[in-house]
Amino acid sequence: MKIYVPLDSAAKAVGADDVAEAIAKDAAARDLDVTVIRTGSRGMIWLEPLVEVETDAGRVGYGPVAVEDVPALLDGKLAGLGLVEGLDWMKGQTRLTFQRCGVIDPLDLADYEAHGGLAGLRRAIAMAPQEIVDEVTTSGLRGRGGAGFPTGIKWNTVLAAPASQKYIVCNADEGDSGTFADRMIMEGDPFTLIEGMVIAGLAVGATQGYVYLRSEYPDAIDIMEKAVDLARRAGVLGADVLGSGRAFEMEIRVGAGAYVCGEETSLLNSLEGKRGVVRSKPPLPALEGFLGKPTVVNNVISLATVPVVLEKGAQHYADFGLGRSRGTIPIQIAGNVKYGGLYETAFGMPLGQLVDEVAGGTLSGRPVKAVQVGGPLGAYMPRAAFDTPFGYEEFDGQGGLIGHAGLVVFDDSADMRGMARFAMEFCAVESCGKCTPCRIGAVRGVETIDRIAAGEAGAVELLEDLCETMKDGSLCALGGFTPYPVMSALRAFPEEFLPAEEAAE
Numbered sequence: 345m346k347i348y349v350p351l352d353s354a355a356k357a358v359g360a361d362d363v364a365e366a367i368a369k370d371a372a373a374r375d376l377d378v379t380v381i382r383t384g385s386r387g388m389i390w391l392e393p394l395v396e397v398e399t400d401a402g403r404v405g406y407g408p409v410a411v412e413d414v415p416a417l418l419d420g421k422l423a424g425l426g427l428v429e430g431l432d433w434m435k436g437q438t439r440l441t442f443q444r445c446g447v448i449d450p451l452d453l454a455d456y457e458a459h460g461g462l463a464g465l466r467r468a469i470a471m472a473p474q475e476i477v478d479e480v481t482t483s484g485l486r487g488r489g490g491a492g493f494p495t496g497i498k499w500n501t502v503l504a505a506p507a508s509q510k511y512i513v514c515n516a517d518e519g520d521s522g523t524f525a526d527r528m529i530m531e532g533d534p535f536t537l538i539e540g541m542v543i544a545g546l547a548v549g550a551t552q553g554y555v556y557l558r559s560e561y562p563d564a565i566d567i568m569e570k571a572v573d574l575a576r577r578a579g580v581l582g583a584d585v586l587g588s589g590r591a592f593e594m595e596i597r598v599g600a601g602a603y604v605c606g607e608e609t610s611l612l613n614s615l616e617g618k619r620g621v622v623r624s625k626p627p628l629p630a631l632e633g634f635l636g637k638p639t640v641v642n643n644v645i646s647l648a649t650v651p652v653v654l655e656k657g658a659q660h661y662a663d664f665g666l667g668r669s670r671g672t673i674p675i676q677i678a679g680n681v682k683y684g685g686l687y688e689t690a691f692g693m694p695l696g697q698l699v700d701e702v703a704g705g706t707l708s709g710r711p712v713k714a715v716q717v718g719g720p721l722g723a724y725m726p727r728a729a730f731d732t733p734f735g736y737e738e739f740d741g742q743g744g745l746i747g748h749a750g751l752v753v754f755d756d757s758a759d760m761r762g763m764a765r766f767a768m769e770f771c772a773v774e775s776c777g778k779c780t781p782c783r784i785g786a787v788r789g790v791e792t793i794d795r796i797a798a799g800e801a802g803a804v805e806l807l808e809d810l811c812e813t814m815k816d817g818s819l820c821a822l823g824g825f826t827p828y829p830v831m832s833a834l835r836a837f838p839e840e841f842l843p844a845e846e847a848a849e
Contacts, residue, residue: 345376345377345378345379345397345398346378346379346381346397346398347367347378347379347380347381347395347396347397347398348380348381348382348383348395348396348397348398348403349363349364349367349380349381349382349383349393349395350382350383350384350385350386350392350393350394350446350532351382351383351384351450351531351563352384352385352392352446352528352531352532352563353527353531353561353563353564354385354389354392354524355385355392355393355394356563358392358393358408359393359410359411360392360393362411363393363395363409363410363411363413363414364380364382366411366414367380367395367414367417367418368380370414370415370418371418374418376418378418381449382449382450383396383446383447383448383449383450383532384445384446384448384450384528384529384531384532384533385445385446385528385531385532385685385686386428386434386445386446387433387442387445387446387528387685387686387687387688388407388431388433388434388683388685389684389685389686390408390682390683390684390685391405391407391408391425392407392408393407393408393409394406394407394408394409394428395407395409395417396428397417397424401427402427402428402429402430403427403428403429404424404425404426404427404428405424405425405426405427405428405431406422406423406424406425407425409422433683433685433687433702436687436689436702437687437688437689438664438672438688438689438690439672439688440649440652440656440661440664440671440672440688441529441536441645441648441649441652441672441674441688442528442529442532442533442674442686442688443459443460443652444456444459444460444461444532444533444536445528445529445532445533446532447459448533450531450532450533450534450535450567450571451534451567451570451571451574453535453574453575453578453580456533456535456536460655461535461536461539461651462535462539462580462586462651463651463654463655464539464540464543464650464651464652464653464654464655465539465542465543465580465585465586465651465654466586467654467655468542468543468546468547468654469546469585469586469588469590473503473546473547473548473549474503476543476546476547476654477496477499477500477503477547477548478496479653479654479657479658480495480496480499480547480650480653480658481494481495481496481497481499481500481658482496482658482659482662483496483653483658483659483661483662483670483671484661484662484665484668484669484670484671485646485649485650485653485661485670485671486646486668486669486670486736487642487643487646488525488643488644488645488646488649488673488674488748488749489515489606489642489643489644489645489646489748490520490606490643490718490719490745490746490747490748490821491821492669492736492746495642495646495650498630498640498641498642499544499547499548499640501628501630501631501638502548502549502550502630502638502639502640503547503548503549505630505631505638507637507638508637509550509551509552509635509637510548510549510550510551510637510638510639510640511550511552511553511554511633511634511635511637511638511639511640512541512544512545512548512550512552512553512554512594512639512640512642512647513553513554513556513608513611513612513615513633513634513639513640513641513642514537514541514553514554514555514556514642514643514644514647515556515606515608515611515641515642515643515644516530516555516556516557516558516561516564516643516644517556517557517558517599517605517606517611518558518561518606518644518748519558519601519603519605519606519719520606520718520719520720520721520747520748520750521678521716521719521720521750521752522676522678522679522716522719522750522751522752523676523719523748523749523750524676524678524686524750525644525645525674525676525686525748525749526564526643526644526645526748527561527564528686529644529645529648530557530561530564530567530568530644531563531564531567533648534567534568534571535571535575535580536648536651537555537568537644537647537648538571538572538575538580538581538594539580539650539651540646540647540648540649540650540651541553541555541592541594541647542580542581542585542592542594543650543651543654544640544642544647544650545592546585546588546590546592548638548640550592550639550640551591551592551593552592552593552594553592553593553594553595554594554595554596554597554615554634555568555594555595555596555597556597556599556605556611556614556615557596557597557598557599558598558599558601558605559598559599559600559601560601565596565598568596569596572594572595572596576593581593581594597615599611599614599620600614600620602614602620602774602776603774603822604620604621604622604774604775604776604820604822605620607622607820607821607822608629608641609622609623609625609629609820610622610623610776610820611641612629612633612634612639612641615634616634616635619776620776621776621777621778622776622778622779622819622820624819629641643748645674649661649671664690664691665690665691665692665735666690666691666692666733666735666738667691667735667736667737667738668735668736668737669691669692669734669735669736669737669738670691671690671691672688672689672690672691673688673689673690673691673734673746673749674686674687674688674749675687675688675689675698675734675749675750675751676748676749676750676751677698677702677703677751677753678750678751678752678753679715679716679751679752679753679754680706680707680708680710680753680754680755681699681703681704681705681706681707681753682703682704682705682706682707683702683703683704684703687702689734691733691734691735692733692734692735693733693734694730694731694732694733694734695715695717695725695729695730695731695732695733695734696727696730696731698734698751699712699715699730699751699753700712700730703751703753706753706755708755708757710755710756710757711755711756712727712753712754712755712756713726713727713754713755713756713757713758713760714726714727714754714758714760714833714836714837715730715751715752715753715754716751716752716754716763716829717739717744717745717746717747717749717750717751718739718744718745718746718747718748718749718750718828719747719748719750720766720767720770720829721745721747721767721821721822721825721826721828721829722744722745722747722750722825722828722829723742723743723744723745723828723829723831723832724754724760724763724829724832724833724836724837725742725744725832725836726836726837728836729742729744732744734746734749743828743831743832743835744828744832745825745828759840760833760836760837760840761793761796761797761833761837761840761841763829763833764793764829764830764833764834764841765790765793765794767789767826767829767830768786768787768789768790768793768826768830769786769790770826771785771786771789771822771823771826772786772787772789772790774822775822775823776822778819779817779818779819779820779823780817781813781814781816781817781818781823782814782818782819782820782822782823782824782826783823785810785813785814785817785818785823786814786823786826788810789807789810789811789814789826789830792806792807792810793807793830796841799843804834804841807830807834808831808834811826811827811830811831812827814826814827815827
């Protein structure tokens with residue numbers, strides 16, 4: 345009997361390690377032939393620890409499973425959820441990037457290959473660099489880290505740049521509130537990220553890669569380091585990638601946890617051992633990046649999706665989505681919801697469907713007031729905007745942004761003026777200090793919102809003017825996007841920015 349127990353951080357936080365140990369001990373005491381396999385998470389966080397038992401019909405799920413449930417599980421008397429692949433949450437998804445997450449042992453390269461792994465890399469090896477870049481360009485894949493910049497265009501710039509050395513840098517500094525897709529893929533399917541980075545290296549002529557991983561992710565660091573070592577020993581990395589005669593090597597580098605190091609130029613400074621502050625552009629990192637050399641800087645999910653594009657073909661990937669938002673997007677659902685977790689679907693699903701149907705509404709049972717999409721710099725989307733399709737341009741048209749595709753849901757008890765103040769306070773704390781609009785503007789923003797709360801006439805107009813200054817004058821998205829949550833809260837819930845006596849009227 346094979347029993348699968350997640351080793352994902354979210355599952356471990358609610359006792360998955362203890363459950364796995366209890367299964368192994370109880371099975372040994374009964375002299376049962378049981379193999380416990382640790383996997384990533386399927387993304388149904390409310391069911392963790394989600395234990396799966398292999399049967400002739402498929403893998404049957406049980407969850408949440410506690411240590412005291414283990415005897416009944418082994419007796420076959422624990423109530424199950426049914427076949428995991430048949431659960432509504434799983435059936436509604438289009439899993440491309442996350443197709444193996446929760447299915448395979450993340451550190452079993454043979455298991456990875458048996459589930460389609462390395463097929464994309466083998467195809468890439470037989471292609472010319474420009475052909476690989478063209479394939480990624482045709483797929484419509486865009487940056488999944490926030491900016492949504494077309495991946496193929498960035499790669500083409502690096503490919504065309506003359507240099508003795510080029511680099512691939514993976515931005516794994518996942519710091520947005522309500523986001524965990526990067527962590528899940530690194531903990532649950534690390535070889536897909538490694539494969540994507542190797543393909544990127546072959547495409548642009550880079551022979552060295554780095555994963556910049558935040559220190560707050562100890563499990564992801566451990567798994568990625570082990571996966572890199574295994575890939576190196578198997579010839580996926582090194583001087584002769586899968587016998588191709590082409591080289592690519594990579595390392596895991598751990599950052600200290602500054603939010604601003606999620607911005608690519610701050611990340612590059614940190615990677616070089618410097619203070620993590622934003623660089624002025626130009627030059628672009630694609631021309632002068634790590635150590636002044638042409639560098640591809642892509643997010644984890646962007647790079648982890650590249651093997652899918654090469655394996656299945658650009659058109660297969662581009663057939664999903666809407667408008668200029670092609671393919672699938674791993675949406676992370678958090679906050680006050682019944683069903684929090686990761687849901688990968690094609691671009692285009694209305695925000696309201698995600699909140700009301702997929703997430704099941706609020707856990708508190710109160711009405712949904714707003715959803716913040718895109719992390720702490722994302723706009724608050726009120727119910728009036730819930731018919732907005734999930735797409736880059738569609739959200740931009742509503743004054744919002746997709747960012748890293750994290751959704752944080754709030755019910756009608758949320759204090760929106762307080763949330764606007766938090767956005768400014770967050771920016772003030774996390775600012776690298778390089779530019780005045782961000783460094784000083786955020787501090788003034790907190791003060792101005794406090795003046796609004798005190799009933800000062802004219803402070804709202806001052807806040808609007810300050811937000812415009814920060815948006816237009818900041819060097820990077822931290823100061824430039826902080827106005828999004830502030831202004832969206834102000835516009836959607838203006839009554840909450842009135843003095844108490846006026847709001848009561």
